[in-house]
Amino acid sequence: xxxxxxxxEAYNNPKFDSFRTLFLFTNPTDVLRMVEGGVPxxxxxxxxxxxxxxxxxxxxxxxxxxxxxxxxxxxxxxGIELEVRKLAKDTKINLMDRLKELQFI
Numbered sequence: 001x002x003x004x005x006x007x008x009e010a011y012n013n014p015k016f017d018s019f020r021t022l023f024l025f026t027n028p029t030d031v032l033r034m035v036e037g038g039v040p041x042x043x044x045x046x047x048x049x050x051x052x053x054x055x056x057x058x059x060x061x062x063x064x065x066x067x068x069x070x071x072x073x074x075x076x077x078x079g080i081e082l083e084v085r086k087l088a089k090d091t092k093i094n095l096m097d098r099l100k101e102l103q104f105i
Contacts, residue, residue: 004030008037028064028071035078043081046072046095056104059093061086069104072096 002010007023010016011034023041025031027049035041047062049055055063062084064072072082072095082095099105 004033004037008034008039011039028068028075032071032074035075035080041080043083044075046082046084047086056102058095058098058102058104059084069099072099073105 011021023031023034023039025034028044028046031041031044049062049064049068051057051063052065055065056069057063076082076096084093084095084098085091096105
């Protein structure tokens with residue numbers, strides 16, 4: 001695990017150019033920070049966001065607060081695919097469509 005600033009620095013280090021990278025984040029704000037730091041993320045599989053007080057339920061396995069929703073809106077504006085599914089074999093759910101359907105945006 002790396003702090004976001006260190007992860008951006010490592011990603012941009014030519015020493016790691018031959019590596020394939022899988023990023024795991026605990027929140028969408030950190031994803032946005034990575035993108036704004038120059039890391040080209042094309043798609044985000046959104047999951048593992050359990051309920052905390054004040055959160056809104058998006059799917060039976062996904063909850064988020066207003067700060068999360070704002071970060072996802074900014075990622076979407078940057079053309080990043082935001083999809084929800086528990087398992088790789090599951091049908092993709094477009095997160096932004098789901099948020100609109102629930103009138104969260």
